[in-house]
Amino acid sequence: MEVRKVERKSLFPVFLHLFFILMSACFVLPLVVVISASFTSEEWLNAGHGLSLIPHEFTTAAYQAVFSNSERIIRAYGVTITQAFLGTALSCVIAGMAAYALSRSNFQFRKVLTGVIFFTMLFSAGMIPTYIIYSKYYGISNTFWIYILPGMAGGAWYTMVFRTFFKSLPESLFESAHLDGASELTIFFRIVVPLSTPVFASVGFMILVAKWNDYTTSMIYIRDEDLYTLQYLLQRMMDEAKFLKSLSQSVIGNITLNTHNTPSETLRYAMCVVAAGPMLLIFPFFQKYFSQGLTIGAVKG
Amino acid sequence: MMRAKTAAGQAQPSALAKKKSIWKNKSNWELLLLCLPALIGYIVFNYVSMGAALVIPFKDYKFSQGIFGSEWCGLENFKWILTSTSMSRVLRNTILYGAWFMIVGPVVNMTIALLLFEIRNRKALKTYQTIITFPNFMSMVIVGYVVYALLSPKTGLFNQVLTFFGQPPTDMYMEPGRWPVILTLVNLWKGVGMGSMMYFASLMGIDTSLYEAAELDGANRFQAMLHISIPHLIPLVCIFTIMGAGSLINGNFDLFYIIPRDTSILYETTDILNTYVYRALSNGSYAMGATVGLIQSAVGMLLVVGANLIVRKISPENSMF
Numbered sequence: 001m002e003v004r005k006v007e008r009k010s011l012f013p014v015f016l017h018l019f020f021i022l023m024s025a026c027f028v029l030p031l032v033v034v035i036s037a038s039f040t041s042e043e044w045l046n047a048g049h050g051l052s053l054i055p056h057e058f059t060t061a062a063y064q065a066v067f068s069n070s071e072r073i074i075r076a077y078g079v080t081i082t083q084a085f086l087g088t089a090l091s092c093v094i095a096g097m098a099a100y101a102l103s104r105s106n107f108q109f110r111k112v113l114t115g116v117i118f119f120t121m122l123f124s125a126g127m128i129p130t131y132i133i134y135s136k137y138y139g140i141s142n143t144f145w146i147y148i149l150p151g152m153a154g155g156a157w158y159t160m161v162f163r164t165f166f167k168s169l170p171e172s173l174f175e176s177a178h179l180d181g182a183s184e185l186t187i188f189f190r191i192v193v194p195l196s197t198p199v200f201a202s203v204g205f206m207i208l209v210a211k212w213n214d215y216t217t218s219m220i221y222i223r224d225e226d227l228y229t230l231q232y233l234l235q236r237m238m239d240e241a242k243f244l245k246s247l248s249q250s251v252i253g254n255i256t257l258n259t260h261n262t263p264s265e266t267l268r269y270a271m272c273v274v275a276a277g278p279m280l281l282i283f284p285f286f287q288k289y290f291s292q293g294l295t296i297g298a299v300k301g
Numbered sequence: 302m303m304r305a306k307t308a309a310g311q312a313q314p315s316a317l318a319k320k321k322s323i324w325k326n327k328s329n330w331e332l333l334l335l336c337l338p339a340l341i342g343y344i345v346f347n348y349v350s351m352g353a354a355l356v357i358p359f360k361d362y363k364f365s366q367g368i369f370g371s372e373w374c375g376l377e378n379f380k381w382i383l384t385s386t387s388m389s390r391v392l393r394n395t396i397l398y399g400a401w402f403m404i405v406g407p408v409v410n411m412t413i414a415l416l417l418f419e420i421r422n423r424k425a426l427k428t429y430q431t432i433i434t435f436p437n438f439m440s441m442v443i444v445g446y447v448v449y450a451l452l453s454p455k456t457g458l459f460n461q462v463l464t465f466f467g468q469p470p471t472d473m474y475m476e477p478g479r480w481p482v483i484l485t486l487v488n489l490w491k492g493v494g495m496g497s498m499m500y501f502a503s504l505m506g507i508d509t510s511l512y513e514a515a516e517l518d519g520a521n522r523f524q525a526m527l528h529i530s531i532p533h534l535i536p537l538v539c540i541f542t543i544m545g546a547g548s549l550i551n552g553n554f555d556l557f558y559i560i561p562r563d564t565s566i567l568y569e570t571t572d573i574l575n576t577y578v579y580r581a582l583s584n585g586s587y588a589m590g591a592t593v594g595l596i597q598s599a600v601g602m603l604l605v606v607g608a609n610l611i612v613r614k615i616s617p618e619n620s621m622f
């Protein structure tokens with residue numbers, strides 16, 4: 001009996017770790033294949049061989065192709081960075097201000113406005129009416145504003161996350177500031193914001209990731225290639241052989257090569273690594289903000 | 302000291318109340334001002350389109366004529382949808398995937414969270430969590446590339462494994478039958494990190510003395526999990542189920558559009574209402590798409606409210622609103 005108990009105690013963690021190591025492999029190996037693909041030579045693939053975990057006939061030709069015609073990518077990076085950071089900052093300020101007002105029990109319109117905001121979570125206009133209103137009546141399709149304006153209020157969910165956090169701040173803080181003659185605006189920016197940096201970091205990071213990864217806005221509203229986000233540029237490359245070909249032809253320029261020699265398949269993967277790599281290396285470090293925000297939000301509002 | 306203060310407060314109640322009401326009023330307007338940008342945002346960018354969403358399905362919408370210029374056409378659009386041949390297929394896919402994901406997602410996420418909770422080695426725990434959360438930060442487009450690297454008929458890793466075991470290679474992008482499995486795996490792969498983290502965070506909040514007491518009473522790990530950990534997660538499951546109830550009719554567009562690469566041969570098992578609406582938009586059949594969208598939104602709202610109502614009946618403290 002005694003022996004069995006000891007045995008079981010020591011075996012369970014081993015299986016547990018074995019399970020998670022195998023699971024981790026399922027998450028890491030596919031990414032290794034993509035990276036390895038970007039370093040594999042196109043000839044190897046054209047000869048009918050497949051991808052593997054280690055690049056065959058190691059070459060950086062695909063990366064040279066990407067960087068020799070990097071204008072498109074740099075522009076897409078520019079659009080993505082600008083819209084992501086500008087949009088996130090605006091959303092945080094606007095949603096934060098509204099959430100602060102909604103968190104105050106002495107605010108008379110609290111119930112009505114909470115309802116107005118919360119309802120957008122329950123019912124959405126849908127893709128097509130939204131498209132018609134934005135592009136036909138507001139004329140913001142195919143402009144940079146489409147990335148910034150529609151999402152400026154931050155969304156109901158994040159407003160609720162902010163509100164839940166602000167409610168946990170002591171009421172006496174606001175009262176004493178009032179007695180000192182501070183306006184609500186001053187209280188929000190001078191007292192509430194400095195005390196709420198964790199929730200601003202969490203929500204800000206979550207919005208930033210969503211905006212960084214956005215491709216549907218470009219797909220639906222943008223026709224001008226210069227205004228594509230990075231993710232949509234990638235999506236186009238996956239979609240269209242033609243698009244890819246035009247890219248690799250301008251890459252080769254005056255060197256005459258037949259199309260078989262242009263690294264089209266490996267170029268795709270190299271492009272994917274260049275587009276996704278930097279942020280994927282940075283994001284995991286901010287993971288804790290993500291989980292923090294999620295746990296704040298999961299408290300019943 | 303304290304008594305003196307309250308006595309002074311009672312001495313001049315009317316003056317204080319007056320002062321307080323003016324203060325309250327001023328602060329009321331200031332708070333409204335703080336809400337104003339958000340309010341304008343929601344009205345201009347959400348409610349106006351919602352209004353359009355209620356009107357367009359009843360019109361023979363022509364883009365050039367706009368919402369006001371297009372003719373009313375009664376229930377023509379709704380009738381057209383009922384008779385559309387692909388509708389039953391799309392509806393079936395949407396609902397079946399929605400229901401399936403609603404069951405399999407929480408079950409897998411909870412299981413992983415419970416298993417992670419059993420790991421005592423902090424460093425190993427952090428490593429596993431970081432690795433499985435990684436895909437959460439990737440856009441679906443990049444996940445699409447990863448899946449393509451695995452499944453591509455010519456170069457994909459999967460076919461090489463098949464050939465290695467002496468099986469004939471298959472082109473997954475030609476076989477609709479395989480896609481329910483592929484899409485389920487991709488969905489879990491992308492979502493399990495964050496999904497399990499929510500449950501895990503909740504587990505971390507459990508008072509450890511509960512487990513110590515259980516151990517003293519002779520409960521083993523599994524029993525402690527069954528009687529302490531799982532009941533603790535029920536409120537979270539309820540909230541996710543209420544919020545996700547709408548997904549029964551509103552699928553994940555990114556997953557179903559990007560991962561099968563919009564391949565028409567695969568529509569049999571990959572086409573859902575959301576991808577259908579997007580195709581309507583790119584074809585220019587606005588009214589049809591808007592009609593489907595309206596039905597989706599209305600049913601989705603009913604589902605969320607209904608789920609909340611049911612949860613409120615059974616355990617009021619777990620309901621959302």
